[in-house]
Amino acid sequence: MESFGARLKREREQRKITLDDISVATKIGTRFLAALEEERFDQLPGGIFNKGFVRAYARHLGIDENQAIADFVAASAPSLPEIPPAEEPPVLAAMAVRVPESKRKSRDRDGIPWGIVAIGLLVLAFGFALWGFHSREKRAPSIPVPPAANESSTAVPQEAAAEPVPATPQPAAVPAPQSLPAPPAGVPEAAPPAAMPESNAGAFRVLIQAREDSWVSIMADGKQVFQDTLTASAEKSIEARNQVVVKTGNVGALDISFNGTKLPSQGGYNRVKTLTFDAGGLRP
Numbered sequence: 001m002e003s004f005g006a007r008l009k010r011e012r013e014q015r016k017i018t019l020d021d022i023s024v025a026t027k028i029g030t031r032f033l034a035a036l037e038e039e040r041f042d043q044l045p046g047g048i049f050n051k052g053f054v055r056a057y058a059r060h061l062g063i064d065e066n067q068a069i070a071d072f073v074a075a076s077a078p079s080l081p082e083i084p085p086a087e088e089p090p091v092l093a094a095m096a097v098r099v100p101e102s103k104r105k106s107r108d109r110d111g112i113p114w115g116i117v118a119i120g121l122l123v124l125a126f127g128f129a130l131w132g133f134h135s136r137e138k139r140a141p142s143i144p145v146p147p148a149a150n151e152s153s154t155a156v157p158q159e160a161a162a163e164p165v166p167a168t169p170q171p172a173a174v175p176a177p178q179s180l181p182a183p184p185a186g187v188p189e190a191a192p193p194a195a196m197p198e199s200n201a202g203a204f205r206v207l208i209q210a211r212e213d214s215w216v217s218i219m220a221d222g223k224q225v226f227q228d229t230l231t232a233s234a235e236k237s238i239e240a241r242n243q244v245v246v247k248t249g250n251v252g253a254l255d256i257s258f259n260g261t262k263l264p265s266q267g268g269y270n271r272v273k274t275l276t277f278d279a280g281g282l283r284p
Contacts, residue, residue, distance in 0.1 A: 004075035005039040008068070011061050012037075026056040027213045027229065027250045029270050033057065041076045045272045048217055049249065050076070052227065056215065204259055206244045206277050209235040212253035212269075219245045230254075244277040251275075258282060 002010070012022070019030045019037075032053055035043040044050045051069050058068035208216065210230040218226040220240040230236060238244050248254060252269035255262065258281050267273050276283045 003039065004071045005037045007071070008057065008061075009037045011063055015061060017061065022057060022060050025060050026053075027215055027253075027270070028053050028056060029249075036072075039075060045249075047247075048227070049247065049272060052215055052217065052249075056229065202241050202279050203239060204241075204244075204277070204279050206238045206240075206246070207235060207257040207260075208238075208246065209233075209255040209257075210253060211255065212250065214248055214250035214253045216254070217247040240277075242278065246275045246277075248273060248275075 012019075019033045022028070022033055023030045032044060035041070036053060036057060041050070044053070051072070054068050054072045055065045058065045208218075208230065210216075210232055212232050214230050216226060216228070216230045216236070217224075218236065218238055220238050221242050221244075225238060226236055246256070249272050250269060251267040251271050251273040252265060254266075256266065256275070257263065258277060263282060266275060
């Protein structure tokens with residue numbers, strides 16, 4: 001079966017396209033493209049960059065991008081070593097040795113019938129327990145039951161039943177609050193306080209401008225907002241509150257600004273780099 005790298009190389013050679021042609025179009029270094037064809041995956045940057053390189057390569061050749069990525073994942077997945085069958089421990093092998101029938105019969109005949117002895121001890125223990133229970137029942141003193149109470153002692157006297165219940169005093173009436181006098185004519189009423197606008201504290205903005213075509217992946221506050229080739233003279237503005245992560249394969253071709261302040265160059269051309277921003281700016 002044809003391998004992943006051999007298939008890519010065959011498709012490229014059938015279209016008479018060189019690695020330099022693909023590198024110029026996708027802004028991916030030729031050494032990375034050669035590593036894909038030769039399946040030297042340890043020389044790739046890793047992470048989402050590998051799939052981005054495969055997608056850009058397949059798009060330039062005009063083949064199915066999703067199928068190419070699936071073939072790459074299958075080819076780059078580490079193979080698990082086969083686990084040899086566990087050998088039978090020598091102790092278990094020794095226990096599995098059968099005892100000859102003649103020796104087993106002689107051992108049963110000469111030995112003590114421990115089963116019968118154990119049953120006899122259980123019966124004897126049960127008898128002692130039963131005897132102890134009956135002896136405790138005989139020694140327990142009987143508790144006298146008090147005589148039934150006379151009904152007349154618990155009857156409620158008619159005088160007590162007829163005693164009137166004092167009436168609950170009613171609370172005094174609370175006077176209604178007096179209404180405030182109306183303001184004099186010509187005095188404007190106080191206007192209600194205006195609603196305060198929602199605070200936007202903590203938000204920051206990162207602006208990316210491409211001088212040349214560059215492959216860029218951008219995540220803002222944990223969400224993917226962009227992952228493609230940023231063409232020359234194009235720009236991408238990202239606003240976030242917590243974090244912005246920018247990954248690129250050609251950091252030297254990008255102009256990056258933070259909150260309107262342009263940052264110095266972060267590397268050379270065709271260099272892979274990851275930049276992380278928070279509310280304080282570019283993190284080291």
